[in-house]
Amino acid sequence: MHREVRLFRGLKQPSIFFYQLNEMEALKGYKKRVSFLFLLSIIIFGLISSFGIGMDPLSKDMTKLSPTVFELEKFLFFLGRLLAGMLYAAIILFFSSLIFWTISNEGEYRKLVITQGLVLIILLLEKLTYIPLSLFSSLEWYSSPLSLGVITQYITSKSYVIYLMGSFSLFKIWVFYIQYKGIKQLTHQKNWIIWLVILLTNLFLWSINALLAFLNISTLI
Template sequence: MTYQLQLIRSLVDPATKVDQLRFSEVIPIHLKKILLIFILSMFLAVVRGYYGLNTAGISHLISSYSVSQFEMAKLIVAIGGLIESLFSPAIYMILISLSFWAFLDEVRYRQALVVSTISVFILIVGEVFLLPFELLLGITAYTSPFALGILSHFITDNLYVIHFFSQISLFLVAAIAFQIYSFSKISSNGKGFIFLLTLCAHVLLILFAVFLLYLASFLTFNY
């Protein structure tokens, strides 16, 4: 049997699709579906860049910048957001796939790639849901009603801590839950180990995202 990647059906009927993934002899690389995810991610980045939705992280610099400097900083952030929209899904897919393929028994790399592709799709859907709130209500990723960033504002004013918690959203939890469910069916490893592996992988990815924010802020401030 040849596995067919169906993004929507994988979310609506995960049991059937995971069983198909488990027992399929042939698992092709679905380049069109992966490309679709990248295009959607980049489209969202273009919209955010056009409306200046990615500038929350540098808004505190407006008093120390001239108008032209701040506009240039906004342009740099927009370009950075576009680049991130391309590389973030790719890095997520590759690293998550490698993690599960390397540490779990009886998991083929292409099985792991399918699961990580669907997980990225879940995260992109989360960005689609957030976009109307950003455009109409001025809500940022740091104050998203779907993430913990809004709660972290009551604990600290540190931008990097807030960014860390803003990455933990309902959609990330859904992606993690999908991974745990999928690999508990495919792999012979226990759910506890799969949960721990999934959690560690995502914590490392979130810490990497925080580092990228620090690097972007440093480069923007010193351009």
């Protein structure tokens, strides 16, 4: 079977998508799809930064900087976010797929990358929700009403815990579902092993994200 990969169909009909993906002998359009995902991630990270989201540390020093230096700092921040978008896509597509590939008896690595391509689209959609939250409600990403960060702030004042729980949202439930459907179809591994690896992999990424936020570094995951 040599059908072309249609990513957005995987979000609407994951069972059919992953069945067809598993049956494919050759992944037609693989490089084009991966390139598209990298470009999409870079654009969305750039879009978010264009609204000034995440520039709080720089804004605090605005009065201390000359207009020229401040504009240069803004440009460097924007450039850094574009690079962050590229790194973000690489981590989601290739690093996570490599972990899932280790439990595969017969799954092809590139097909797992395509699975993570669907995950990347979901995560980028989540990042887009941060724009109205920041602009209209002045909320940080970890205070999204779609995450557990809001509830956690009523329980504890520990920043790291808030950032960690804020990483878990309704979008992540969607991610779990897509990852399970894809990995199950592609690896034919036992359910408990699949769920364990999914949970540990995502928990590791959330922990890194929370650490970056705790250290006041612009978050990636």
